[in-house]
Amino acid sequence: MSSPNEDDITLLRSVGIGLDIKVFMESALGKFLLERAECEAVSAFTALKIADPEDAKLIRSLQNTIKVAESFEIWLIEGIDAGKAAEAQYEASRLD
Numbered sequence: 001m002s003s004p005n006e007d008d009i010t011l012l013r014s015v016g017i018g019l020d021i022k023v024f025m026e027s028a029l030g031k032f033l034l035e036r037a038e039c040e041a042v043s044a045f046t047a048l049k050i051a052d053p054e055d056a057k058l059i060r061s062l063q064n065t066i067k068v069a070e071s072f073e074i075w076l077i078e079g080i081d082a083g084k085a086a087e088a089q090y091e092a093s094r095l096d
Contacts, residue, residue: 011089011090012086014083017083018079018081018087022080024076038069041066045066048062
């Protein structure tokens with residue numbers, strides 16, 4: 001068996017990051033932050049529903065809050081998915 005090359009090392013780092021993210025999401029801190037982000041999005045969405053339609057600055061601010069809060073979980077899931085893809089790619093390269 002040959003030693004890992006630079007591409008393999010990059011893939012293995014991605015696998016490790018994906019696993020770290022999964023562990024983080026299952027931790028008390030991860031769960032707390034995900035719940036906090038969801039509460040922020042719900043709160044901003046509720047405020048957006050009753051916002052004065054003429055208050056563009058407030059509407060933009062609330063939209064941004066929603067986007068950032070929703071993006072947090074998406075970024076984590078994308079990191080896990082990238083780790084899984086890197087693992088599959090690494091395993092496939094070992095078969096060659």
